[in-house]
Amino acid sequence: MTYTRYGEFLRILRVKYHEVMGDTAKVLNVKVPFVSAVESGKKNVPEEWVPKLIEHYKLNAQEQNELREAIEESKTQMKINLFSATEPKRRLAIQFQRSFEDLDDETAKAIIKLLNKEED
Amino acid sequence: MDYLTKPASRNDLRYCAKFFRSICHFTADEPIDPVVLLDQLRDLDGFSDVNYEIVEDSILPGNVPAQCIMSEENYLIQIKESVYIGAYEKKIGGHRMHIMHEIMHVFADKLGFSPILTRQLTDETPCFRRLEWIVKVLAGEVMMPYEATQNMSVSDIMNVYGVSKSAAETRLKY
Numbered sequence: 001m002t003y004t005r006y007g008e009f010l011r012i013l014r015v016k017y018h019e020v021m022g023d024t025a026k027v028l029n030v031k032v033p034f035v036s037a038v039e040s041g042k043k044n045v046p047e048e049w050v051p052k053l054i055e056h057y058k059l060n061a062q063e064q065n066e067l068r069e070a071i072e073e074s075k076t077q078m079k080i081n082l083f084s085a086t087e088p089k090r091r092l093a094i095q096f097q098r099s100f101e102d103l104d105d106e107t108a109k110a111i112i113k114l115l116n117k118e119e120d
Numbered sequence: 121m122d123y124l125t126k127p128a129s130r131n132d133l134r135y136c137a138k139f140f141r142s143i144c145h146f147t148a149d150e151p152i153d154p155v156v157l158l159d160q161l162r163d164l165d166g167f168s169d170v171n172y173e174i175v176e177d178s179i180l181p182g183n184v185p186a187q188c189i190m191s192e193e194n195y196l197i198q199i200k201e202s203v204y205i206g207a208y209e210k211k212i213g214g215h216r217m218h219i220m221h222e223i224m225h226v227f228a229d230k231l232g233f234s235p236i237l238t239r240q241l242t243d244e245t246p247c248f249r250r251l252e253w254i255v256k257v258l259a260g261e262v263m264m265p266y267e268a269t270q271n272m273s274v275s276d277i278m279n280v281y282g283v284s285k286s287a288a289e290t291r292l293k294y
Contacts, residue, residue: 002194003162003171011159020155021174022208032208033201036174 004074007039009067013057027056045071123235125228125251130294133254137261140227143167149268151281154219155208158197161223170226172197174204185218188225195229197222213284217259224258264291 003011014020021039025032028049037043050071054064080093128136138148143164146152161170177200180187186199199219206215233254247253264281269291272280277288 011162014159015163018156020159020208022155022204031201032174032204033176036172040171040173 003039004041005070006045006067006074007041009070010039010053017057028052041074041076044075122241122250122252123237124239124241124245124249125233125236125254127246127248128233128254129248130257133257134261134266136227136231137258137265140224140258140262141265149265152220152263153282154216154223154263155204157223158219161226166230167226169194170197171195172199174199174201176200177202185215186222188222190225190229195226197226211282213278213282213287216282217263217284217287220259220263221255224255224262228255228258260287260291264288 010024014024021035022032025035028035034043038045050067053059053067057063059067082090082093085093141148141152143166144152144157144160158172161167161172171194173196175198180198180200184200185203186197189196189198197219199222203215203218206212207219228251233251235251241250263283264277264287269277269281272292274285274288274292277283277291278285281288283291
């Protein structure tokens, strides 16, 4: 186990502000094992934590961006809303979910390139 | 679980404890809060591979307050929620010592006190060859510096260094 980028970001903030994980749990109004599980990447960062952390640590614009990037990079699960998806899109999402674990890096890069084609 | 390791005297370990304090930039006699140290560890020279997590009590066996899992890549200190809260909120000496004990497992390993897995412990194995004894002594020496506590009473040691009565009594015995 290693810390996620989010976990490392929070750890550095705590050291800077002379706090410990128990203090973070109080700020977020949750139990310490939950804070710990999120920081080690076992659970996603709940969205409602972001404004609380920004306010408590008085994060400036750059730090807020760093926090959001760290959260994005530390995600261990992602949800795709299929509510209004067309049939081909729905099939693509399901196929992607099925194939994800077996996907090699080369194929992943090729798919990213394909999806980014219009942006290029 | 205890393991055989290379020998060390209490005096050797006393020097090791001083060395640890210097790595952490603590003075020779200031009290250390192990809960605070958990977050600071990764910034210390040689300790960037140390992670910790607080787990629900049911995750670890009943008689295990905390543990240190070592792998080739890093160290993971796991602490029961009740132990962490006891150390953090209630400042319970025994709980604070449990946390320092696990930090000392990391330090002892880095000093070369690794388990000798090819040889079993027996009833005749002296304490100075037992890894758990070495780690226990290191934790006590780091929490209660020898020179600073020599002329203190048990209650003074408890109050100043935040340790249990039995730890303070052991400190004065040796």
